[in-house]
Amino acid sequence: MIKLVSKSEKPLKGTVTIPSDxxxxxxxxxxxxxxxxxxxxxxxxxxxxxxxxxxxxxxxGVQAEFKDETTLVINSSGKLAKPSKILxxxxxxxxxxxxxxxxxGQEFNSTLTGDKSLSKRxxxxxxxxxxLMGAKINSQDGHAPLExxxxxxxxxxxxxxxxxxxxxxxxxxxxxxxxxxxRFEEPYLSRNHTEIMLKHMGADIQISGLKTSIKRSLLKxxxxxxxxxxxxxxxxxxxxxxxxxxxxxxxxxxLNPTRTGIIDVIKLMGGNIEILDxxxxxxxxxxxxRIKYSNLKGCTIEKALIPRLIDELPIIAVIAAQAEGETxxxxxxxLRNKESDRIKAIVQELSKLGAIIKETxxxxxxxxxxxxxxxxxxxxxxxxxxxxxxxxxxxxxxxTISINGFEWVNISFPEFEALFNELLEV
Ligand code: S3P
Numbered sequence: 001m002i003k004l005v006s007k008s009e010k011p012l013k014g015t016v017t018i019p020s021d022x023x024x025x026x027x028x029x030x031x032x033x034x035x036x037x038x039x040x041x042x043x044x045x046x047x048x049x050x051x052x053x054x055x056x057x058x059x060x061g062v063q064a065e066f067k068d069e070t071t072l073v074i075n076s077s078g079k080l081a082k083p084s085k086i087l088x089x090x091x092x093x094x095x096x097x098x099x100x101x102x103x104x105g106q107e108f109n110s111t112l113t114g115d116k117s118l119s120k121r122x123x124x125x126x127x128x129x130x131x132l133m134g135a136k137i138n139s140q141d142g143h144a145p146l147e148x149x150x151x152x153x154x155x156x157x158x159x160x161x162x163x164x165x166x167x168x169x170x171x172x173x174x175x176x177x178x179x180x181x182x183r184f185e186e187p188y189l190s191r192n193h194t195e196i197m198l199k200h201m202g203a204d205i206q207i208s209g210l211k212t213s214i215k216r217s218l219l220k221x222x223x224x225x226x227x228x229x230x231x232x233x234x235x236x237x238x239x240x241x242x243x244x245x246x247x248x249x250x251x252x253x254x255l256n257p258t259r260t261g262i263i264d265v266i267k268l269m270g271g272n273i274e275i276l277d278x279x280x281x282x283x284x285x286x287x288x289x290r291i292k293y294s295n296l297k298g299c300t301i302e303k304a305l306i307p308r309l310i311d312e313l314p315i316i317a318v319i320a321a322q323a324e325g326e327t328x329x330x331x332x333x334x335l336r337n338k339e340s341d342r343i344k345a346i347v348q349e350l351s352k353l354g355a356i357i358k359e360t361x362x363x364x365x366x367x368x369x370x371x372x373x374x375x376x377x378x379x380x381x382x383x384x385x386x387x388x389x390x391x392x393x394x395x396x397x398x399x400t401i402s403i404n405g406f407e408w409v410n411i412s413f414p415e416f417e418a419l420f421n422e423l424l425e426v
Pocket of ligand 1: 190
């Protein structure tokens with residue numbers, strides 16, 4: 001689908017509620033399948049990725065039904081059943097990496113596949129620790145499909161070179177089915193929703209700084225409230241910062257400190273962003289955020305911040321093109337392994353719109369502030385975050401742009417355009 005986006009002649013004004021967090025929705029549905037009893041997930045995401053996780057747990061014999069538009073009820077015995085078909089993770093790396101950890105220790109065999117983009121993404125990062133635990137996984141040189149022979153697992157002490165919540169979660173989930181203690185250490189703190197939710201659901205888990213350990217546990221069913229996704233909010237935050245005279249409030253946004261790197265960076269850039277109200281439920285923080293149009297300056301994003309804003313780097317490139325001076329992103333090489341090579345893709349596509357942006361091996365450098373000419377056709381490389389970043393860039397381009405493959409927004413944020421229109425029509 002081709003989407004035309006023209007310069008916004010109006011500021012963004014008003015209040016919207018940000019839809020459900022993709023990361024937490026995946027965890028809620030997958031962990032509820034491992035609990036003995038009935039769990040209720042309030043505000044489950046309708047993005048295609050969490051729906052892939054939902055379909056997979058159903059194929060593993062778990063009952064799941066929507067009570068209304070977004071309330072999902074899961075009824076499980078805590079035991080998974082042998083699937084009668086290949087398990088399709090679609091575009092979702094989170095689904096594949098989490099499920100590989102869980103399926104490795106079952107008493108049955110299973111196969112995980114994914115779409116073209118997911119089949120290119122690296123799975124060695126999970127195959128390696130799982131194999132050390134005793135898992136038997138056959139892959140296509142570290143890529144999907146993954147053929148998993150269910151095997152007894154033994155806990156390991158694993159020090160990861162990557163600060164990846166997906167790898168961490170995979171190992172901890174395998175630890176739920178392993179004998180002995182499983183210990184995972186990461187170089188920087190990546191998002192910790194898994195640890196918070198597993199603890200909330202009664203897992204035998206200990207967290208100490210960058211080290212987490214877990215023992216075999218049966219999870220307790222739970223009621224899980226999923227907050228708004230800060231990674232989705234980031235596109236609205238960016239638009240309000242760069243479209244003149246904007247002033248918006250985003251309600252019920254997840255504010256887990258392992259995800260709020262984007263807010264820190266915006267403050268560093270001199271952006272007008274304020275947390276109005278915040279609250280904690282089941283260990284996860286959320287609140288309302290007010291953002292106003294701002295005169296921004298460039299900044300350097302340090303290494304420790306990267307895991308806290310990994311999914312926001314494409315939209316940060318757009319913001320940086322509207323900030324005075326240089327913005328430098330480095331130590332973000334893993335951005336090349338996301339739904340697309342996000343370094344190459346964002347540099348190439350923003351350049352077409354007139355941004356001054358240079359690719360580096362592990363990030364990019366943007367020189368602003370640029371009057372974006374636009375008037376070009378851009379690609380989103382089957383990548384939802386590219387599609388939404390380019391849409392926001394289009395709002396400040398002199399000439400209308402066209403985005404190819406815009407339907408990929410549905411992976412995480414089907415409500416994206418409708419919500420934007422709400423803010424532009426006030
Ligand atoms: C995710 C973790 C991140 C992120 C992805 C979702 C998660 O990946 O990019 O969109 O839900 O755990 P990595 O942990 O591989 O960096």
